[in-house]
Every structure is written in C-alpha cells, then in structure tokens.
Amino acid sequence: MAIESLPTAVLFFAGAALLIMLPQGRLRAALLLAVPVLAAWQVWTLPFGDHVQVNFFGLDLELMRVDKLSRIFALIFSLAAFLGNLYAWHVRDTVQQVSALLYAGAAIGAVFAGDLITLFFYWEGTAIASVFLIWARRTEGAYHTGMRYLIVQISSGVILLAGAVLYYRETGSLAFEHMELGSPGTWLIFIAFGIKAAFPLLHNWLQDAYPAATVTGTVILSSFTTKLAIYSLARGFAGTEILIYIGAVMTLFPIFYAVIENDLRRVLAYSLNNQLGFMVVGIGIGTELALNGTAAHAVAHILYKSLLFMSVGAVLFRTGTAKGSELGGLYKTMPLTMIFCVVGAAAISAFPLFSGFVTKSLILSASAKEHYYIIWAILLFASAGVFHHSGIKIPYFAFFAHDSGKRPKEAPLHMLLAMGLTAFLSIFIGVYPEPLYALLPYEVSYDSYTATHVITQLQLLFFSALAFTVLMRTRIYPPELRSVNLDADWSYRRLLPNIIRAVANTVSKIWAANSAFWHRTISTVISRLYNSHGPEGRIAQVWPTGSMVLWIAILLGVTLIVNFLS
Numbered sequence: 001m002a003i004e005s006l007p008t009a010v011l012f013f014a015g016a017a018l019l020i021m022l023p024q025g026r027l028r029a030a031l032l033l034a035v036p037v038l039a040a041w042q043v044w045t046l047p048f049g050d051h052v053q054v055n056f057f058g059l060d061l062e063l064m065r066v067d068k069l070s071r072i073f074a075l076i077f078s079l080a081a082f083l084g085n086l087y088a089w090h091v092r093d094t095v096q097q098v099s100a101l102l103y104a105g106a107a108i109g110a111v112f113a114g115d116l117i118t119l120f121f122y123w124e125g126t127a128i129a130s131v132f133l134i135w136a137r138r139t140e141g142a143y144h145t146g147m148r149y150l151i152v153q154i155s156s157g158v159i160l161l162a163g164a165v166l167y168y169r170e171t172g173s174l175a176f177e178h179m180e181l182g183s184p185g186t187w188l189i190f191i192a193f194g195i196k197a198a199f200p201l202l203h204n205w206l207q208d209a210y211p212a213a214t215v216t217g218t219v220i221l222s223s224f225t226t227k228l229a230i231y232s233l234a235r236g237f238a239g240t241e242i243l244i245y246i247g248a249v250m251t252l253f254p255i256f257y258a259v260i261e262n263d264l265r266r267v268l269a270y271s272l273n274n275q276l277g278f279m280v281v282g283i284g285i286g287t288e289l290a291l292n293g294t295a296a297h298a299v300a301h302i303l304y305k306s307l308l309f310m311s312v313g314a315v316l317f318r319t320g321t322a323k324g325s326e327l328g329g330l331y332k333t334m335p336l337t338m339i340f341c342v343v344g345a346a347a348i349s350a351f352p353l354f355s356g357f358v359t360k361s362l363i364l365s366a367s368a369k370e371h372y373y374i375i376w377a378i379l380l381f382a383s384a385g386v387f388h389h390s391g392i393k394i395p396y397f398a399f400f401a402h403d404s405g406k407r408p409k410e411a412p413l414h415m416l417l418a419m420g421l422t423a424f425l426s427i428f429i430g431v432y433p434e435p436l437y438a439l440l441p442y443e444v445s446y447d448s449y450t451a452t453h454v455i456t457q458l459q460l461l462f463f464s465a466l467a468f469t470v471l472m473r474t475r476i477y478p479p480e481l482r483s484v485n486l487d488a489d490w491s492y493r494r495l496l497p498n499i500i501r502a503v504a505n506t507v508s509k510i511w512a513a514n515s516a517f518w519h520r521t522i523s524t525v526i527s528r529l530y531n532s533h534g535p536e537g538r539i540a541q542v543w544p545t546g547s548m549v550l551w552i553a554i555l556l557g558v559t560l561i562v563n564f565l566s
Contacts, residue, residue, distance in 0.1 A: 007052050009106065012102065012104055037082060048068070056117065063109075073111045078104075080224070084223060087219055090415075096132070099129050102125070103129040109122040114176055123160055133214060141212065163185045167185030177235070189236065207269045244375055251378060252274075259393070264322045267393060279297055281379065287370060293365075300356055300359040304344045305348070308345065310415065310418060311419060314415050324398070329399070334409075354427060357448060363379070
C-alpha cells in the first residue's frame with residue numbers, strides 16, 4: 001500500500017507497535033525521531049483534497065482532509081513530536097515512548113478529520129495516550145492528577161459525541177466544517193472544544209496536569225492538546241464573536257496567578273493560558289488576517305513554549321526542583337540552558353527579531369482593523385504581563401536572582417541539541433517570517449516590521465522591564481515563597497466535596513434519628529396491643545387467627561421499610 005493512501009496517524013500508530021518489539025536503546029530513540037520526519041514528508045507532499053474515506057455503519061467518514069489549515073497544524077505537530085522525542089532521547093521508559101507516538105498520532109489524525117465522528121475517536125485518543133505521560137512519573141500525586149486529567153479530557157469527548165449526535169439530528173450532516181452557535185448540538189461541540197482549549201473556569205486541568213508530568217512529558221503535553229482545540233475552534237467556529245471576549249479574559253487572568261506562583265513549570269502553564277487567549281481572540285474576529293495570525297501564533301507558540309519547558313525541565317532534571325525559591329545562580333554551570341531560556345523568553349515576550357513578534361502582530365493588527373480597540377488594549381496589557389512572568393521571571397529566578405548554591409552540570413547533549421534547534425527556529429521565524437506566512441491558510445500581505453509596530457512593542461517592553469525593576473528594588477514584587485496558590489479548581493476539589501460531605505452527614509443523621517423514632521413507635525404500639533387484652537397478655541387467645549396474621553404482616557412490612565430506609 002502506498003504511503004499516500006495511509007492516514008498520517010497510522011504512521012505513528014505503526015511506529016508505536018514496532019517500537020514495542022525493539023530492544024531498549026538507540027534504535028528505539030532513532031525510531032522515535034524517524035516517525036515524525038516520515039509523517040512531515042507525507043503531509044508536505046500530499047495534494048489538497050480528500051484522500052481517505054471509509055464507510056462506518058452506514059456513515060461516510062473522511063479520515064484525511066488536507067487543506068492549508070490542516071496542513072500547517074499537522075506540520076508543526078510533526079515538528080513538535082520530533083523535537084520532543086529528541087529532547088527525550090535519554091528516556092528508556094517504554095510507557096513514555098509509546099505514549100508520545102500515540103499522542104502525536106492522535107492529534108494529527110484529529111487535525112485531518114473531515115467529520116465529527118472521526119474527530120471524536122482521535123479526540124479521545126489524545127486523552128488516553130497523553131495521561132500516561134503523567135502517570136509515568138510513578139508517584140501517588142501523579143496518579144491522582146492523571147485521574148483528574150483523564151476525567152476532564154474524557155468528559156470533553158463525551159460532550160463532543162453528544163453534540164455530534166444532536167448536530168446530525170438537526171442537520172443530517174456530520175461534516176466537520178463551520179458551524180453557527182444556536183442549537184444544543186453546536187453548543188455542546190463548542191463547550192467540548194472550550195474544555196480542551198482551557199477556557200476560563202475550565203482551565204485548571206492544565207495547571208494541575210502539566211507540571212505533574214515527567215520532565216520530558218511536560219514538553220510533549222504542551223504541544224498538542226490545547227493547540228488541537230485551537231485548530232478545532234478555527235475550523236468550526238471562526239467569526240463567533242463570543243470567542244473574542246473569552247479570549248480577552250484568557251489573556252488577563254493567568255497573569256496574576258503566574259506572578260505569585262513559585263513552581264516555574266506552573267508559571268509556564270499559566271502563561272500557556274495567556275497565549276491561548278490571543279489565538280482565541282483571533283478566531284473570534286474571524287477575518288483572514290486574524291485567522292492567519294491564529295495559525296501563525298500557534299506555530300510560534302508551540303516552539304517557544306516547548307523551548308521554555310525544555311529549559312526549565314533541564315533545570316529540574318539536573319537539580320531535582322523547579323521551584324523559584326530553591327533556584328538561582330545556575331547561569332554559572334548551565335550557561336547554554338540559560339541562553340536558550342532567554343531566547344524562549346524573548347520569543348514569548350514578542351521582542352522584535354523573535355517569532356512571537358511577527359505572529360502576535362497579526363492578531364493585534366486584526367483587532368485594531370476591525371475596531372475592537374478595547375480588546376486591542378487588553379492584548380497590549382497582556383503582552384506586558386507575559387513579559388513579566390515568562391520573559392523576566394522564568395530566566396531571572398532560575399538562573400540569576402539569589403545564588404542558591406547549586407552547581408549542577410550542564411544539560412545533556414541531546415537536550416541542548418533539542419533546545420538549540422527550537423531556539424534557532426524561534427529566531428529564524430522572527431527574522432524571516434515569509435516561509436511561515438506562505439504556509440498560512442490565506443494569502444498574506446503583511447509587514448510586521450513597520451516603524452509603528454517596532455517602536456510600540458519596544459516601548460511596551462521597556463516600560464514593563466522598568467516596572468519589574470522598580471518592583472524588585474522596592475521589594476513590592478511578590479517573593480518566591482514555598483506556597484500553594486488557590487485557583488478556581490479549589491471550588492470543585494475542596495469546597496464542593498466538603499459541601500457534599502456535610503450534606504450527606506446531615507441527611508444520614510436525619511435518617512438515623514427517623515429510624516430510631518419509628519423503631520420506638522412500633523415497639524410501643526406492639527407493647528400496648530399485647531398488653532391491652534387482659535392480665536395474661538396473650539393476644540392470640542383474644543383475637544381470631546386471621547386478624548393475628550394480618551397484624552403480623554402489617555408490622556413486618558413497616559419494619560422492613562424502616563430498616564431499608566435506615
């Protein structure tokens with residue numbers, strides 16, 4: 001069978017099956033790199049159109065719909081899988097290796113899905129495969145975190161399936177294409193996408209799960225799930241105005257949590273929420289410029305966010321901690337990791353000549369062009385915020401700040417190589433964005449490096465850096481403390497269980513008191529009936545046999561009911 005006739009996801013699934021049969025060592029690691037390279041080549045050479053259709057219980061399913069939107073996401077997913085597996089070259093854990101291939105394959109399969117049923121199968125596949133990257137840490141905390149993550153992700157898939165069924169009843173179609181909110185089916189599909197995209201109040205699974213994964217697992221997790229949701233929203237709900245305001249909120253609220261968070265991997269998880277907000281705003285605006293900005297920013301984000309998670313992961317790998325209060329001074333013995341971290345920080349902060357600048361500018365320009373001036377101002381503020389907590393805080397507290405006294409070795413060579421390639425791409429896209437622009441869904445006629453764009457961004461970054469310096473010098477900036485920050489998940493992880501437990505205890509006490517009352521009442525009635533027929537107290541001698549049987553039946557029935565209720 002020709003490779004062109006195979007769904008790209010099958011390459012990853014076949015690679016996972018082959019990997020299990022190979023002995024541990026370099027051959028396995030090489031296979032982990034070869035599969036995404038082969039997949040990228042297939043995606044690049046496939047012409048646009050529908051390539052693989054199957055009939056499933058009378059339903060015509062499209063497994064491979066290739067267009068410019070699906071191609072750019074499939075290419076960056078393949079690249080992310082390659083870089084993540086290179087970073088994890090040292091891993092000899094079969095669970096993590098198989099999970100990484102299955103996870104990437106399911107995400108790419110979902111990107112090419114032309115119908116909602118195929119999307120559902122791959123959607124759930126990403127959930128099941130990715131949870132093992134958390135469980136692979138093999139701690140009790142990781143187990144419980146993985147269970148919470150799995151419940152949320154599976155629930156998203158169930159909601160998606162319910163929405164697909166209702167949508168089919170409403171329209172007679174299962175095609176995964178643009179939808180309008182306004183029916184139960186489309187709302188359920190929208191909510192399912194929103195859960196994976198970490199909408200506000202639906203976001204806590206991200207901060208809970210990503211820092212709980214293994215050093216390499218977090219890098220891989222950061223690339224796929226949320227960006228799959230961004231793709232799905234762009235495919236299904238482009239131009240849906242409510243997304244503009246949801247995205248604006250997403251850019252704002254993580255800033256305050258990230259500033260006070262001590263765990264640097266959790267800081268990056270919050271900044272991931274912030275960056276997703278920019279993409280969601282672009283989808284909500286829905287113009288060609290805005291959707292180009294969303295796709296471009298997704299590509300840049302996967303690269304620089306992976307780079308930041310890689311650098312913090314290398315610190316965790318060498319020191320055993322990723323807490324800002326326990327780090328500092330690592331630039332002395334981990335200078336290359338520090339440099340790569342600074343590159344990632346510059347990219348996420350949208351410094352000119354780095355990838356974030358040339359992609360975020362598209363979304364900002366689209367919001368201003370469509371007269372969403374308040375949203376434009378919010379995005380500018382959010383850009384300053386992300387510079388604070390990811391552009392400055394991450395490298396400052398990890399590599400500079402106070403000297404922790406730790407003198408770890410530099411990161412392993414394969415980690416440095418993965419970080420170096422990712423850093424190079426983050427700079428290359430920023431310096432020469434035309435190749436990326438050529439891959440975007442719509443034709444691009446845009447110049448990021450106008451005097452207005454550059455000066456505005458440099459002013460924003462300068463004043464943000466000045467504010468950080470003043471806050472640090474005056475000791476107003478929140479110090480890195482050993483603490484646990486409460487987020488919205490506290491409401492359903494602590495508050496709601498406590499309320500349910502209190503209500504259950506109250507109801508139990510009421511039933512217990514009620515049962516005792518009925519037991520006393522029945523005993524009193526029996527005693528009075530028994531003693532009301534003479535001094536001998538022999539009720540059987542006074543009542544006919546039929547009446548006695550009837551009373552026994554009644555009393556037995558009441559007793560059974562009371563016992564059952566109690």
